[in-house]
Amino acid sequence: MADRIYRCHNSFLLRFICVSFICGAIPLNAEDGSEGWLRYAPLSPVPVSYARMPVSIVQLDSSKVSASAESEIIRGIRSMVGRTLRVETNVPDRDAWVLGTTEELRGAMPGYRAPKLGHEGFSVSALQVRGHHYWLIAGADPRGMLYGAFHVLSGIARGESIRAMEDSESPAAPVRWVNQWDNLNGTIERGYAGRSIFFENGSVRSDLTRAGEYARLLASVGINGCTINNVNADPRMLTMIRGVSRIADAFRPWGVRLSMSVASNSPQVVGGLDTFDPGNEKVAAWWKARVDEIYAAIPDFAGLVVKADSEGQPGPSQYGRTPVDAANMLATALKPHGGVVLYRGFVYNHHLDWNDLKADRARAAYDIFHPLDGQFADNVIVQIKNGPIDFQVREPVSPLFAGLQKTNTAVELQVTQEYMGQQRHVVFLPVQWKTYLDFDLRAENRSTPLKDIVDGKSFRRPLGGYVGVANVGLDTNWMAHPLAMANLYGFARLAWNPDTTAETIASDWTRLTFGNDEKLVSTVTRVLLSSWPIYEHYTGPLGLQTLTNITGPHFGPAPQSQENNGWGQWIRADHDGVGMDRTVATGTGFIGQYPPEVAAMYTSLETCPDNLLLFMHHEPYTYRLHTGKTLIQTIYDLHYQGADEAAGIVRQWKTLAGRIDPERYEKTLGLLEYQAGHAIVWRDAVDRWFAKMSGIADDQGRIDHDPNRITAAEMQLDGYTPVDVTPWETATDGKAYICKDRAACTATAHLNRPAGLYDIAVEYFDYRQAASTFQLSLNQKAIGTWTADNTLPGQAPNGDTSTRYTLRGVALRPGDVLTIEGHPDGNEPAPIDYVEITPEAGGVVGNPHP
Ligand code: GCW
Numbered sequence: 001m002a003d004r005i006y007r008c009h010n011s012f013l014l015r016f017i018c019v020s021f022i023c024g025a026i027p028l029n030a031e032d033g034s035e036g037w038l039r040y041a042p043l044s045p046v047p048v049s050y051a052r053m054p055v056s057i058v059q060l061d062s063s064k065v066s067a068s069a070e071s072e073i074i075r076g077i078r079s080m081v082g083r084t085l086r087v088e089t090n091v092p093d094r095d096a097w098v099l100g101t102t103e104e105l106r107g108a109m110p111g112y113r114a115p116k117l118g119h120e121g122f123s124v125s126a127l128q129v130r131g132h133h134y135w136l137i138a139g140a141d142p143r144g145m146l147y148g149a150f151h152v153l154s155g156i157a158r159g160e161s162i163r164a165m166e167d168s169e170s171p172a173a174p175v176r177w178v179n180q181w182d183n184l185n186g187t188i189e190r191g192y193a194g195r196s197i198f199f200e201n202g203s204v205r206s207d208l209t210r211a212g213e214y215a216r217l218l219a220s221v222g223i224n225g226c227t228i229n230n231v232n233a234d235p236r237m238l239t240m241i242r243g244v245s246r247i248a249d250a251f252r253p254w255g256v257r258l259s260m261s262v263a264s265n266s267p268q269v270v271g272g273l274d275t276f277d278p279g280n281e282k283v284a285a286w287w288k289a290r291v292d293e294i295y296a297a298i299p300d301f302a303g304l305v306v307k308a309d310s311e312g313q314p315g316p317s318q319y320g321r322t323p324v325d326a327a328n329m330l331a332t333a334l335k336p337h338g339g340v341v342l343y344r345g346f347v348y349n350h351h352l353d354w355n356d357l358k359a360d361r362a363r364a365a366y367d368i369f370h371p372l373d374g375q376f377a378d379n380v381i382v383q384i385k386n387g388p389i390d391f392q393v394r395e396p397v398s399p400l401f402a403g404l405q406k407t408n409t410a411v412e413l414q415v416t417q418e419y420m421g422q423q424r425h426v427v428f429l430p431v432q433w434k435t436y437l438d439f440d441l442r443a444e445n446r447s448t449p450l451k452d453i454v455d456g457k458s459f460r461r462p463l464g465g466y467v468g469v470a471n472v473g474l475d476t477n478w479m480a481h482p483l484a485m486a487n488l489y490g491f492a493r494l495a496w497n498p499d500t501t502a503e504t505i506a507s508d509w510t511r512l513t514f515g516n517d518e519k520l521v522s523t524v525t526r527v528l529l530s531s532w533p534i535y536e537h538y539t540g541p542l543g544l545q546t547l548t549n550i551t552g553p554h555f556g557p558a559p560q561s562q563e564n565n566g567w568g569q570w571i572r573a574d575h576d577g578v579g580m581d582r583t584v585a586t587g588t589g590f591i592g593q594y595p596p597e598v599a600a601m602y603t604s605l606e607t608c609p610d611n612l613l614l615f616m617h618h619e620p621y622t623y624r625l626h627t628g629k630t631l632i633q634t635i636y637d638l639h640y641q642g643a644d645e646a647a648g649i650v651r652q653w654k655t656l657a658g659r660i661d662p663e664r665y666e667k668t669l670g671l672l673e674y675q676a677g678h679a680i681v682w683r684d685a686v687d688r689w690f691a692k693m694s695g696i697a698d699d700q701g702r703i704d705h706d707p708n709r710i711t712a713a714e715m716q717l718d719g720y721t722p723v724d725v726t727p728w729e730t731a732t733d734g735k736a737y738i739c740k741d742r743a744a745c746t747a748t749a750h751l752n753r754p755a756g757l758y759d760i761a762v763e764y765f766d767y768r769q770a771a772s773t774f775q776l777s778l779n780q781k782a783i784g785t786w787t788a789d790n791t792l793p794g795q796a797p798n799g800d801t802s803t804r805y806t807l808r809g810v811a812l813r814p815g816d817v818l819t820i821e822g823h824p825d826g827n828e829p830a831p832i833d834y835v836e837i838t839p840e841a842g843g844v845v846g847n848p849h850p
Contacts, residue, residue, distance in 0.1 A: 036485050058091055095134070109136070344384075360580070543611060581618040713732070752814050757839070
């Protein structure tokens, strides 16, 4: 097609024909998402102003990164506009694209006035010399030039006018990295999109094609560093430098610098020393030798990431040393090479005493790091998670950001959706991240929003920035859910410029990913922007944290799992009330870690926002929120609202049929349907749990009283027997019905519904392994069959595995007999919970039976 368009371009008339008849009829080809937001789809129509685009290109710089900038412009313009650019070696005497550093352009282009750019900044401008039009893509350095090239290509893909692409930008901060939590065996901790693109079977993969493609995607949105292995680091990483250098080679053309996570005890485990005490000279010398070895193989190595004294990882505390001792020792080794240490602030004791009302995991990072402020070397950056707990659906900003004024800091955001639906739910995180980045910590009673702190502005720090835990995998589309790539894209856009609005990010990403159809752009943008609040509504609102299974896979609902263990993600729910009292006067004192104005805001019930109320305070269920509604009724209502909203996303998506290629449309639709079903599981589990805990009924009487539901216990069973479900709230009456020791079992309901059209949903449990099959029959005639073959994170009936199968628009009449027939497979006994029969919206009551 690109070729065809190209040929058409040679005359205006032909172009007209091309645009009207050929390009306009471009079929929506199946797409697999492998190109992410770099699809370079042929434009239809090509904006008229692009007719003036030069057909020559010259690159003034000779670096590898600059070569990528040039080849990318050629590739993108050929694909999108249908023109093949002519490569020149000198600035030609005709219209041309001219790429170079600002220095080089100044030398080559008379009359060029270089704008002031920060490190890695770019400028795109037009210049007329002797009647010729030159389109200049200038970088403060080669990386900046590459970012400028991608800026132009993004503009073209979104059909922007040439004028709109003229721009000068510099990144907000020097550190714009992703972390990958890849293990050497090829698995990825908290990765939901397949195996590692870097490792397999304990070695670096032989095929690193995807590593290069990943670097290209990252560079296209300004990411300049990638940590390739899990922060729970395998000490053997340091024995694999040669293999790792191949990954660095794949990254290099895209200006992405490689970094590694290291285990503190490496000197002992792989170095053969009898200690890893950072105060020991032999240990320091060992690290220095390793770092020198790394730089010999990877001269542009970015630095080391360290997780220590956290969740079982070894660390300096073993020798009575501090994070400063450990970080500075590594910093000394890295300093001569220009490398940095990102030392993680995620240090806490996961054996806290639940009975101690003063114990509080949220306090840990500040308690440990604040006293060390001013002692870290200047090439150390403390990498701090956005909130004080752990990537929950909502948390306050970590107070440590205001507590380290003489230390470089970076904010760690989680792109991989560990607590956010694990890429089976759509949750567009830039909306959430903006609430953190824009939050004003009011250090020294002045304006110090988080973004200004990590950008180094607030406390005049030379280093700092943004780290996103990405965890892309070998899945063709990188992130499993077609809409999840918006989070990686959005992370990068915010790391480049945290003032970018979530709306701009969502609509730009949609245009690049799905095309410029206005109805499509507005619908997908709306879906994305609403998705995080919706997820919050049906999971853990009011500052309760996600309420997921925290001792399990962090996926489905399991509110009780927060409590009564050493992990400290407590919500301290009892029969009278819920919430952690973190005030200074009566609670854990956490609020006192904030600067005074913020501490005062959270302390007072008047000013503490409802959405963080229970993170800061313990309140009775009858407490009235700012809305005037009681706490408990708000919990109930928000869960019903959230589940309804999740169903609404499906309806919105369906309006896009025919506007998106069928492959991505169907894949997304399937996931959104799954999400809508799982939102009901969440709603029911959390509301049931709170109803039991509080003893207060929902004022609309909805909980476990759905008139449309027929539970398995109410059906006529042949072979199905009840088993207890853990946690109890994730199934009706705490029971699932399983088919054991039989080839098939049935559950039958005699219906007495008025004649009409109905949606019939069957709630069943789908384990990770095995694939039971089900058949739904009406009056002994099969109307639906399905297989429980989703790879959900569970091997038992619970909130992780509870799944909904829905058949829409079924005509029923009084006296119908509905049968679910389950066929077990392996260890999965075709478990079921209930069937729900809902009159179809708009369904014609009285519709004759077929
Ligand atoms: O969120 C928790 C995760 C762990 C992770 C840890 C961390 C890499 O559950 O899987 O370990 O945080 O950030 O170190």
